[in-house]
Amino acid sequence: MFIVAKYTLVEAYKRRFILLFCLTLITSLAVGGYAAGLAVVSKQYTLAAFYGFCARIAAVTLLAGYIILNESRALESDRASLAFGLPIHRAQYLAAKWLAYLAVALVMALLAALPLTIMPVSAANLLSWTLSLYCELLIVISVSLMLSLIFTQPLLSLLVFGVFYLFARGSGEFARHSGHILDTHPGGLDTLMAWTVKAATLIVPTLGEFAPAVLLLHEHPAETAWLPLLTQTLLFTALLLAVSAERLLRKQF
Amino acid sequence: MAGDSLTLSHRSRPALAALTLLQLGLLAGFVAAKLLTAPGVAPLKDVPPPVSAEDIRLLALGEAGLAAKLLEFWLLTFESQSGRIIKYESLDYDHLSGWLETIQQLDPLSNYPSLMASGVFIEVNDDRRARKMIDFVHRAFLMAPQHRWRWQARAVILAKYRLDDLELARRLARDLRIQAADHDIPGWARDMEVLILQEMGEFETARMLVGNLLNSGAVTDPDELRFLTTKLKELSGQPLHK
Numbered sequence: 001m002f003i004v005a006k007y008t009l010v011e012a013y014k015r016r017f018i019l020l021f022c023l024t025l026i027t028s029l030a031v032g033g034y035a036a037g038l039a040v041v042s043k044q045y046t047l048a049a050f051y052g053f054c055a056r057i058a059a060v061t062l063l064a065g066y067i068i069l070n071e072s073r074a075l076e077s078d079r080a081s082l083a084f085g086l087p088i089h090r091a092q093y094l095a096a097k098w099l100a101y102l103a104v105a106l107v108m109a110l111l112a113a114l115p116l117t118i119m120p121v122s123a124a125n126l127l128s129w130t131l132s133l134y135c136e137l138l139i140v141i142s143v144s145l146m147l148s149l150i151f152t153q154p155l156l157s158l159l160v161f162g163v164f165y166l167f168a169r170g171s172g173e174f175a176r177h178s179g180h181i182l183d184t185h186p187g188g189l190d191t192l193m194a195w196t197v198k199a200a201t202l203i204v205p206t207l208g209e210f211a212p213a214v215l216l217l218h219e220h221p222a223e224t225a226w227l228p229l230l231t232q233t234l235l236f237t238a239l240l241l242a243v244s245a246e247r248l249l250r251k252q253f
Numbered sequence: 254m255a256g257d258s259l260t261l262s263h264r265s266r267p268a269l270a271a272l273t274l275l276q277l278g279l280l281a282g283f284v285a286a287k288l289l290t291a292p293g294v295a296p297l298k299d300v301p302p303p304v305s306a307e308d309i310r311l312l313a314l315g316e317a318g319l320a321a322k323l324l325e326f327w328l329l330t331f332e333s334q335s336g337r338i339i340k341y342e343s344l345d346y347d348h349l350s351g352w353l354e355t356i357q358q359l360d361p362l363s364n365y366p367s368l369m370a371s372g373v374f375i376e377v378n379d380d381r382r383a384r385k386m387i388d389f390v391h392r393a394f395l396m397a398p399q400h401r402w403r404w405q406a407r408a409v410i411l412a413k414y415r416l417d418d419l420e421l422a423r424r425l426a427r428d429l430r431i432q433a434a435d436h437d438i439p440g441w442a443r444d445m446e447v448l449i450l451q452e453m454g455e456f457e458t459a460r461m462l463v464g465n466l467l468n469s470g471a472v473t474d475p476d477e478l479r480f481l482t483t484k485l486k487e488l489s490g491q492p493l494h495k
Binding site: 035038039040041042046049050053166169170172173174176177180206207208209212213214217218220 | 307310311313314315316317318319322325326329360362363364365368369372373
């Protein structure tokens with residue numbers, strides 16, 4: 001198990017994944033700097049918020065893309081025999097991969113938070129942002145691993161991930177909106193649509209409330225609802241890992 | 254075999270030269286087409302009707318605060334269009350005011366909408382439009398007096414000097430004083446109403462107001478106490494020094 005985790009980390013290092021992420025962070029800083037240039041007041045907070053948003057999107061897309069492309073290739077029938085030739089259980093293989101990516105995500109979250117330490121962001125907001133980014137990356141890892149086990153085509157996995165991510169980010173607002181529609185009792189197709197959307201929002205985490213840029217936009221420490229955030233992360237991650245384990249055990253190599 | 258050689262044969266050289274020429278010709282044609290179809294001078298745009306904060310929240314995918322920031326930047330771009338600086342008089346201020354409301358709802362903690370209304374869009378040679386901006390600042394102040402008293406104080410000054418409307422300035426200053434009782438608003442902002450009343454010639458009301466402020470015990474700052482005591486004497490027609 002340890003060897004699988006070790007080689008996953010070595011592969012990430014050799015492919016210069018973290019270096020690529022650092023380059024996207026520099027680009028995010030440039031975007032933040034441009035936005036700060038447009039602002040009339042609160043330039044530093046504008047810089048922090050735009051940087052935070054771009055860094056988060058960069059972390060999510062890079063990590064998901066990396067895991068999906070890497071794992072889809074590793075699980076190709078001619079390569080999988082190499083990995084599963086090791087004397088470990090398939091569930092252990094999955095756990096090792098997951099833990100290795102968890103370590104990569106931790107480095108990414110800390111690197112993303114680093115430039116914010118020299119910006120006028122309160123310590124409480126910085127901590128909230130970093131921790132919730134890590135929680136979001138945890139979900140991204142689990143979704144990406146699951147998708148690469150379900151679909152053999154990485155392009156399809158990436159597409160499904162994109163749809164999932166966009167829907168999960170807007171799910172909080174979609175739930176509020178459909179709830180409002182249902183309160184007005186429109187009847188017919190509108191009610192059906194509203195129920196469908198509301199039901200769909202229940203099976204995805206509310207990613208819009210994870211590390212929002214507004215945490216970095218204001219001086220005052222914002223309150224983060226940790227309990228729902230951590231509960232969603234733990235339950236959703238456990239669910240996806242269970243699905244991934246089941247898929248891996250059933251897979252014929 | 255000679256036919257399988259990877260080196261460039263003499264026969265393929267003319268074909269490569271022709272391809273290079275074709276590439277250059279196509280590039281020149283592309284540039285010429287771009288020059289011929291260069292966009293003309295774009296017509297000036299007006300501010301479109303505002304979109305509700307709920308609709309923007311749906312599109313913002315959980316980043317309502319950032320969406321508000323982008324809308325702020327976008328509203329400021331109406332001043333300069335296609336390299337031309339346009340006057341605010343040509344903009345629809347009903348729509349503008351609606352967008353400011355939307356931004357405020359998207360990010361309730363932001364002071365930017367009040368700043369834009371009282372510092373940027375107020376610079377218009379049309380009293381009706383300027384009043385709309387002051388009205389927006391007033392409404393935003395009443396929603397969060399603690400955070401937006403600065404812009405309300407600015408609105409008082411603008412109503413007095415920019416619009417020359419002392420009645421409006423007094424109404425704004427009165428709300429500033431009323432809200433100061435429950436919020437941490439500095440004394441100088443609270444006392445603006447006294448100065449406006451004095452300007453209006455309503456000495457009796459001003460005297461009563463200063464007397465009430467002094468008797469209420471709300472004023473603790475020695476400098477403000479001195480100012481109000483002096484003002485009370487001035488309003489009572491008493492000499493400043495015995």
